[in-house]
Amino acid sequence: MPLLILMAATQGTTQGKEGGDQNFDYMFKLLIIGNSSVGKTSFLFRYADDAFTSAFVSTVGIDFKVKTVYKNDKRIKLQIWDTAGQERYRTITTAYYRGAMGFILMYDITNEESFHCVQDWSTQIKTYSWDNAQVVLAGNKCDMEEERVVAADSGRQLAEQLGFEFFETSAKDNINVKQTFERLVDIICDRMSESLDTDPAVTTGTPSTKLTDSAPPLQQSACNC
Ligand code: GTP
Numbered sequence: 001m002p003l004l005i006l007m008a009a010t011q012g013t014t015q016g017k018e019g020g021d022q023n024f025d026y027m028f029k030l031l032i033i034g035n036s037s038v039g040k041t042s043f044l045f046r047y048a049d050d051a052f053t054s055a056f057v058s059t060v061g062i063d064f065k066v067k068t069v070y071k072n073d074k075r076i077k078l079q080i081w082d083t084a085g086q087e088r089y090r091t092i093t094t095a096y097y098r099g100a101m102g103f104i105l106m107y108d109i110t111n112e113e114s115f116h117c118v119q120d121w122s123t124q125i126k127t128y129s130w131d132n133a134q135v136v137l138a139g140n141k142c143d144m145e146e147e148r149v150v151a152a153d154s155g156r157q158l159a160e161q162l163g164f165e166f167f168e169t170s171a172k173d174n175i176n177v178k179q180t181f182e183r184l185v186d187i188i189c190d191r192m193s194e195s196l197d198t199d200p201a202v203t204t205g206t207p208s209t210k211l212t213d214s215a216p217p218l219q220q221s222a223c224n225c
Pocket residue numbers: 034035036037038039040041042043053054055056057058059060083084085086140141142143144169170171172173
């Protein structure tokens with residue numbers, strides 16, 4: 001529903017822990033979910049800090065990082081929530097699904113069980129989040145080809161079945177990490193502009209363009225977010 005999308009894509013200025021104190025045009029709340037040890041925290045660290053560690057410190061509850069990206073001349077603040085995969089935190093983590101505009105649903109290509117659980121995670125999204133939340137399926141640890149037990153085609157087929165976009169990724173080797181976030185933001189923006197199509201004052205129908213990490217030059221151009 002368009003109204004919900006507009007409400008979720010917070011516009012304006014935020015103060016405090018959850019968003020910092022900078023100005024932004026839109027704020028998108030994103031969640032990374034999936035079984036424990038698939039690499040959710042590592043994925044977020046790679047994206048936000050360009051860092052990776054092989055030590056495994058299982059997440060307790062939930063944590064988040066903020067990253068700002070630019071799409072056309074709009075500053076989009078991403079509030080990215082990293083959830084604990086362990087079952088015992090499920091009540092806490094599902095409480096954060098509401099209001100999320102996008103999910104990265106992650107499994108580990110070397111762990112069959114994590115792949116089998118994708119369907120359950122998808123059901124959790126349907127149960128606890130808004131209908132229009134967008135989802136990208138990520139098969140992580142694609143650097144570990146020798147230990148692979150989930151074929152790339154199986155991942156692709158499941159994603160197609162569930163109506164999700166799909167990437168194989170590696171937080172370790174920095175493969176498709178940025179692309180996964182960029183695609184998710186693009187889908188959210190496209191969805192928003194579809195919803196706003198009826199209001200020409202808000203959207204201009206400009207084709208979607210690539211996200212960047214740097215501020216745009218000082219010029220006025222239309223954004224379809
Ligand atoms: P929970 O917090 O328990 O839900 O786990 P998580 O999904 O956050 O997993 P985490 O990011 O902590 O990673 C688990 C282990 O996998 C760590 O030892 C990471 O170093 C390792 N790991 C994460 N991503 C990759 C990857 O892309 N390739 C390889 N080879 N190892 C990875």
